[in-house]
Structures are given as C-alpha cells and as structure tokens.
Amino acid sequence: MDLLFLGTSSGTPTRARNVSGIALVEGSGKGWYLIDCGEATQHQLLRTPLTLHGLRAICITHVHGDHCYGLPGLLASAGMARRQEPLDIIAPAAIEGWVRTTLQMSQSGLPYELRFHATEQFQQWRNAQVIVTATALSHRVPSWGFAFTEARPDPRLDIARLERDGIPRGPIWGQLARGNDVDLEGRALRSDHYLLPTRPPRRLVIGGDNDRPELLREACHGAQVLVHEATYTQAVAQAGKTEFGHSTAAQVAEFAQSVGLPNLVLTHFSPRYQNQPGRGLSIEDIRAEAAHCFSGTLVLAEDLLRLHLDTQGTLHAPER
Amino acid sequence: MDLLFLGTSSGTPTRARNVSGIALVEGSGKGWYLIDCGEATQHQLLRTPLTLHGLRAICITHVHGDHCYGLPGLLASAGMARRQEPLDIIAPAAIEGWVRTTLQMSQSGLPYELRFHATEQFQQWRNAQVIVTATALSHRVPSWGFAFTEARPDPRLDIARLERDGIPRGPIWGQLARGNDVDLEGRALRSDHYLLPTRPPRRLVIGGDNDRPELLREACHGAQVLVHEATYTQAVAQAGKTEFGHSTAAQVAEFAQSVGLPNLVLTHFSPRYQNQPGRGLSIEDIRAEAAHCFSGTLVLAEDLLRLHLDTQGTLHAPER
Incomplete structure (x- = not known):
C-alpha cells in the first residue's frame, strides 16, 4: 500500500505545496482512496499515475475549505472522463448538501452516482481491499481521523x-x-x-486537523503508520499568534512515541515554514522538534512524495 | 494595460493549461481585474506578480464550474491575507447565493465585504481606471462578455x-x-x-463561452482587442461529438475580420488539442484555421502569457 501526498500546506497553497489531499493506493496499484480534497487536488493528480476511474472512495476530515474546496471540480472532471461507477464519499453531513448545491448551481450533471455517508453517523465502510473507520478529533469544527485496515492480508x-x-x-x-x-x-x-490472514493486516491512520493527538490512541492500535498534521512548532504556537485547533510537532511526536508507533508522517505545515533553511522559519524546525521526541521512522511529507508500506509493515521513503 | 492569462483550457485542466481565468492589469500596474475564476486560479496567481490586495473587481461570465469553482478559495485566501477593501463581483445572480453558501458551509468569515452585482440587472461598473459593461451571449446557460474601457485616457x-x-x-x-x-x-x-481625453481610450472585450460571436458586434466598436473562446476547429465541431454552445476558430476569426478588429486573442481550447504538433489534434490547427480568415494580429493564449496593450492601441506579445 502506498501513500501519495497531493497537498501538504495548511490554509493556503504555496508555490511548493498545495492544500490538503492524500491518496492511499491499494497494494494492487489499481484502486485508490482520497483523504481530503483541497482546491486543485485534481490538478495534482495530473502529475501522478492515478486516474479518477480508479478512485474507490473519498474521505473528508472536516468542512474547512482547504480540505474540501476541490471536491466539486474533481467530481465534475470524473464525469467528463465518463466515470460510471458509483462513488462513496465519507464526509461531514454539511458536505453533501454543499456538493449537491454546487453541482446544481453550475448545471453539472454527473453520469455516476454519489453515495454520501455522513461521518456523524458513520460506523464503517469496507470493500474487498480495505476497512475504513473514523475517530472524532478536536478542532474548531468537528473533525475526524480515518483508519484504513487491509481487509484480507494475503489470505x-x-x-x-x-x-x-x-x-x-x-x-x-x-x-x-x-x-x-x-x-x-x-x-x-x-x-x-x-x-484466513497469513500475516497481520497493514493499518494506516490519517488524522484531520486536530489539537489532541491522544484521541487517536485506540485507532493507532495495530497501526504501522500515523499521518498527522503538525501545523506549527511549539515556539510559534506559544507565541500565540496562530489559529487554535492545531497540533505542534512535539505534541504529535510525543503521542506517537507513547503508543510505540513505528512510523510517523507529518504534514499540513503552516505556509510560514519555508523549504529553504536559513530563510526565516524552516520546515527543518518542525523535523528537529519531532525528532527530539520520537525515535521511530519520521517523515515530513512533501507534495507528490510517495511512501510504500510493505506487507511486513515497513515504510519505505524514496532516497533523497 | 496588460492581459495575463491564468487558464486557457476548456472544461478540465491539463498539465499545461488551467481552466478559465484572465487578469486585466491597469496601466499603472497596481490594480487588476479578474475575468472568470476556474479552480486553481489562486494557484496560478502565485506564479505572477499580482496580489489579492490589488484585485479591484471580479467578473464571472457564466455558472459553469470551469469558470467559477476557484472563487471560494480565492476569496478565502484574500481573507487570510487580511484584505480589508470591499470587493466587487459582477456575476450571474446564482453565483452570489452559491458563494455565500460555500463560505458559510466551510465557516470562512471574510474580513472584507463582498459586493455582488447580478449580471442579469447589470448596467455598468466603473472606478477611476476603467468602465465595465456587459453583453449577453449565447451558450447552454446564460453567458456574458465584458468590455473594459479606459475611464480617463491621459486626461x-x-x-x-x-x-x-x-x-x-x-x-x-x-x-x-x-x-x-x-x-x-x-x-x-x-x-x-x-x-478631457488626449487620445482614444483603450478598450478590450473579453467574451464568455459563446456560439454567436456576432453578438459582440456593438461591444467591439472602438475596441482594439477581442479575447474570445475558440474551443474547436470546424472539422471537430462538424464531426458533432462536441458539446454545443461553443465557437470554432473560423467563426470567431470571420467575425473579428468583419468588424475590422486589429487584435484577436483566442483561448479556452478543448483539451484534445495538444501543444506538440504531430500528436493527434494540435493547437496549431486552431491557429491555421483562424489565420485563414483573419488578417490582423492573431494570438493563441497560453497559461501565464502576458500581453501589453500600449496607449496607441498596439498589442505587444513577448518574443517566442
């Protein structure tokens, strides 16, 4: 199973990072799942091998625009590409009304069915490949994390x-x-x-915006990977000029360490963290803060980064 | 005055072309106007010198998603950049309700006022720099073209x-x-x-989706530049597998020739036209068809192309 990051910036896009979107690709490489769909997620997909025909389900963590404004355009483009297979969307209830209103406003009829599952009443979604469950998080608006568990590990x-x-x-x-x-x-x-499974299932947990990582303790049981926002470092968060509702690198890393997670992937960085060290706040500040608290494999996501989780639960990042 | 093309593809984005968006930049270089706002228009702006603080007004030609889905994200980002100046939006009436619904759904409060002007009841909008008027066009949904006339040419x-x-x-x-x-x-x-003006005003006409270019005859009076969609060539349109409601290169070029326009800029090309000649349909087919009918200066728009209209009404394209 692969994680392919489509957007890793919080709030607004930058020249190097789009707003939130993550693709989880099945072991077969055919089907994939989209977690969050910020504006221009469909544009990012044009830079990957993934197609809108292979998309099996979309999970939206919460209603903020940088996590969902790309949904109508992506759905319309799937229609123009003549998708016919129904599409499951697991999202806060408000998203369904908005998506249907948007498609109606723009007179965009879709040649396939949208099947919405309101996260507020959500139990589980599954197909032959994965089982998806949701965990309520803590943010300025209701927000969820999603756990993806392999349904039939090498049966x-x-x-x-x-x-x-x-x-x-x-x-x-x-x-x-x-x-x-x-x-x-x-x-x-x-x-x-x-x-019968011949090995433990692979399990990945992907959090939405959240200022209490410990809410994912149960979801992380048996997981090899946690993907979580680390919008700021402690220093910036404590300076108090930040929006509330987010986690710091240290908070997430301490939590991941406490539950013995082997792999932690941080994402959703404030645009104030620059990729070039030495120019104001650096993304390396976030890495250093997390590495101080977490002894497992630590990855800072970048747009179009593709990580492979093998059947033994080892996470492989491309050579840098 | 400059035209800066932010998106030149119809329907869906491609790797080379975004969906519709055009910036018209004041002679002073400070203020600018946005005509259409397809998804990821704000992303394209990051690749230009333009800022969301300098934006004076937005005109939306019609409700199709490839012309307006970028609006909520751009407005939210202007808010996050702490814009305070009210923003005028000239658009079909349905756009206002949808934008307000979208911002409410995502709980995005803006620190500035949106002033909507429904195109259906629109007479004229003006500030010290430009006068904007609208012309009803012919498309599958109500669509408009906008004429921008310099308000005070070297007074x-x-x-x-x-x-x-x-x-x-x-x-x-x-x-x-x-x-x-x-x-x-x-x-x-x-x-x-x-x-008193010391020279004739510069005037640019920018059409929305439209299958009857002749509807712009009056608007083009005194204009130096027409920007118009040329979604297909005649051959493709006549093959009949295309959506209706669009113009061919020949149709637009013949019209521009008939009204003696000095400069014609074509845009909104179907994604089936490739930039590389020799690989199926080529964008050069559109150029050849238009050039056959039009003897003035012909430009095929590309993303991030910047054209300068000087005070004498001459259009300057960068060297290729």
Missing part, C-alpha cells in the same frame, strides 16, 4: 472449515480463494468466512 | 470649462487634474467634468 483458504461445512473441493474453493462469494445450490457462501 | 484639464464655470486657478485645478472630486464652498465639482 489462504481455511481448509478445515471448508471440509467441516462440507464444501466440495474444486472450482468453488477457487472462487472463494479469489475473494468471490458463491451461491452453492441456494446456500450463500461468503468468501470472508473461508479465508 | 488634460478642460481649461475653457474651468474658466467658464469660474473655478479659481490654483490647488483646486491640481486636485481635479489628479482625478479627485472637490468640494468648493458647498459646490460639488466632479473631476470627470473637467478632464
């Missing part, structure tokens, strides 16, 4: 159970092994009942 | 009138010459009444 057939249930060896076993449900003379056989 | 004082009206020579003349209205012992003196 093998549960032979003992197949034999116990009297399922005849043959093509049916093959169907079930490939993840397909089977109708056996009126008996509905669910593939999931006959598959 | 000189009308000495005869000043003397006739008994305005005493002195500082008051200076105030009026600088374009300021003056209160003379209870008598309101309007600068405009005492200024």
Whole structure:
C-alpha cells in the first residue's frame, strides 16, 4: 500500500505545496482512496499515475475549505472522463448538501452516482481491499481521523472449515480463494468466512486537523503508520499568534512515541515554514522538534512524495 | 494595460493549461481585474506578480464550474491575507447565493465585504481606471462578455470649462487634474467634468463561452482587442461529438475580420488539442484555421502569457 501526498500546506497553497489531499493506493496499484480534497487536488493528480476511474472512495476530515474546496471540480472532471461507477464519499453531513448545491448551481450533471455517508453517523465502510473507520478529533469544527485496515492480508483458504461445512473441493474453493462469494445450490457462501490472514493486516491512520493527538490512541492500535498534521512548532504556537485547533510537532511526536508507533508522517505545515533553511522559519524546525521526541521512522511529507508500506509493515521513503 | 492569462483550457485542466481565468492589469500596474475564476486560479496567481490586495473587481461570465469553482478559495485566501477593501463581483445572480453558501458551509468569515452585482440587472461598473459593461451571449446557460474601457485616457484639464464655470486657478485645478472630486464652498465639482481625453481610450472585450460571436458586434466598436473562446476547429465541431454552445476558430476569426478588429486573442481550447504538433489534434490547427480568415494580429493564449496593450492601441506579445 502506498501513500501519495497531493497537498501538504495548511490554509493556503504555496508555490511548493498545495492544500490538503492524500491518496492511499491499494497494494494492487489499481484502486485508490482520497483523504481530503483541497482546491486543485485534481490538478495534482495530473502529475501522478492515478486516474479518477480508479478512485474507490473519498474521505473528508472536516468542512474547512482547504480540505474540501476541490471536491466539486474533481467530481465534475470524473464525469467528463465518463466515470460510471458509483462513488462513496465519507464526509461531514454539511458536505453533501454543499456538493449537491454546487453541482446544481453550475448545471453539472454527473453520469455516476454519489453515495454520501455522513461521518456523524458513520460506523464503517469496507470493500474487498480495505476497512475504513473514523475517530472524532478536536478542532474548531468537528473533525475526524480515518483508519484504513487491509481487509484480507494475503489470505489462504481455511481448509478445515471448508471440509467441516462440507464444501466440495474444486472450482468453488477457487472462487472463494479469489475473494468471490458463491451461491452453492441456494446456500450463500461468503468468501470472508473461508479465508484466513497469513500475516497481520497493514493499518494506516490519517488524522484531520486536530489539537489532541491522544484521541487517536485506540485507532493507532495495530497501526504501522500515523499521518498527522503538525501545523506549527511549539515556539510559534506559544507565541500565540496562530489559529487554535492545531497540533505542534512535539505534541504529535510525543503521542506517537507513547503508543510505540513505528512510523510517523507529518504534514499540513503552516505556509510560514519555508523549504529553504536559513530563510526565516524552516520546515527543518518542525523535523528537529519531532525528532527530539520520537525515535521511530519520521517523515515530513512533501507534495507528490510517495511512501510504500510493505506487507511486513515497513515504510519505505524514496532516497533523497 | 496588460492581459495575463491564468487558464486557457476548456472544461478540465491539463498539465499545461488551467481552466478559465484572465487578469486585466491597469496601466499603472497596481490594480487588476479578474475575468472568470476556474479552480486553481489562486494557484496560478502565485506564479505572477499580482496580489489579492490589488484585485479591484471580479467578473464571472457564466455558472459553469470551469469558470467559477476557484472563487471560494480565492476569496478565502484574500481573507487570510487580511484584505480589508470591499470587493466587487459582477456575476450571474446564482453565483452570489452559491458563494455565500460555500463560505458559510466551510465557516470562512471574510474580513472584507463582498459586493455582488447580478449580471442579469447589470448596467455598468466603473472606478477611476476603467468602465465595465456587459453583453449577453449565447451558450447552454446564460453567458456574458465584458468590455473594459479606459475611464480617463491621459486626461488634460478642460481649461475653457474651468474658466467658464469660474473655478479659481490654483490647488483646486491640481486636485481635479489628479482625478479627485472637490468640494468648493458647498459646490460639488466632479473631476470627470473637467478632464478631457488626449487620445482614444483603450478598450478590450473579453467574451464568455459563446456560439454567436456576432453578438459582440456593438461591444467591439472602438475596441482594439477581442479575447474570445475558440474551443474547436470546424472539422471537430462538424464531426458533432462536441458539446454545443461553443465557437470554432473560423467563426470567431470571420467575425473579428468583419468588424475590422486589429487584435484577436483566442483561448479556452478543448483539451484534445495538444501543444506538440504531430500528436493527434494540435493547437496549431486552431491557429491555421483562424489565420485563414483573419488578417490582423492573431494570438493563441497560453497559461501565464502576458500581453501589453500600449496607449496607441498596439498589442505587444513577448518574443517566442
């Protein structure tokens, strides 16, 4: 599974960083999931191999514009690219009304169905690849984090159970092994009942804007990766001229250390942090502050950075 | 006065062209006007010297998403940049409701006032620099073109009138010459009444989506430049697989020729026209078709192209 960062700036875009958007790509490389959709997310996608046909679901963490203003344009472009498959959108309830109003205002009919799932009433969403759950966070507006867990990590057939249930060896076993449900003379056989994982599932937690990382403690159980905002360093946050509702690098790093997370990816940096060291506040200040508190693998996201999480749960960043 | 193209693709962005947006920059270089605001217009602005503080007014030609989806993000970013000056927006009435709904949904309070002017009831907008008028066009939804006319082309004082009206020579003349209205012992003196142009005003006409260029005949009277969509060539339009409501290169060029326009700038090209000749449909096909019908200066817009219209009405394109 891969993480592909489409935007890593908070609030406004800069020349180097777009506003929030993260693609989570299935192990197969075919399907992918979009977490947040700031303005120009569809533009960033043009610089990746991902297509709007491969998009399986969109999760929006909260209603602030830098996390959702790109949604109508992306949905309209998927329509112009003749997408037909329904699209699931897990988002705060207010997003649905706004998206439908926007598409109606601009007279943009879509050739595919939008299936909204209000995060306020959300339990879980799943397909054959992933299980998505949500955790309420703390921000100026309701905000959520999403955990993505591999649904069937390298499954093998549960032979003992197949034999116990009297399922005849043959093509049916093959169907079930490939993840397909089977109708056996009126008996509905669910593939999931006959598959056993051969390793622990990969699990990634992606937080929305949040000033209390510890709210993700339970979600991070069994996770190999946490992606979390680190909008400021402590020094800037304490200077008090910042919007409230965000985490500092130290806060997130201390939390990740406390739950023994092996990999921490920071993102959503205030535009005041520059990429060039020595010119005012530097993104390296954020790295240094987090590294001081966290002993695992620490990554500071950049636009178009692609990270690979292998089946053993090791996170690979490209050589710099 | 300069034209700076922020987006020149129709419908969807490409890697080389963003969706619609054009900046018209005042002769002074300080203030500017935005015509259409497709998604990521604010991102394109980061690649220009223009700031959201210098923006004097926005004109939206019609409600289609590729012409307006960038508006909420741009307005929110102007707020985050602490703009305080009210902003005039001339747009179809539906845009106002949608913008206000969007800002409310995302809980984005602006520190400046939005002053909407519904194009449906629009007569004219003016400040000390330009006069803006609108012309109804023909498209799948109501669409407008906008004419920008220099308000005071290199003015000189009308000495005869000043003397006739008994305005005493002195500082008051200076105030009026600088374009300021003056209160003379209870008598309101309007600068405009005492200024004479020393040359014809520059006038630029910028069309929205439109399949009948001849609707701009009156608007083009006295204009040096027409900017108009040329979404397709005749061959593609006649193949009939295109959306209706757009103009071909030949249609626009024939119209421009018929009214004797000195300069024609084409834009809003279908993404199927590639920049590299020899790879399927080429943008050069559009150029060739228009050049066949139009004998004036022909420019095909590109993203970030900046054209200068000098005080003599000559259009200067950068060397290629």
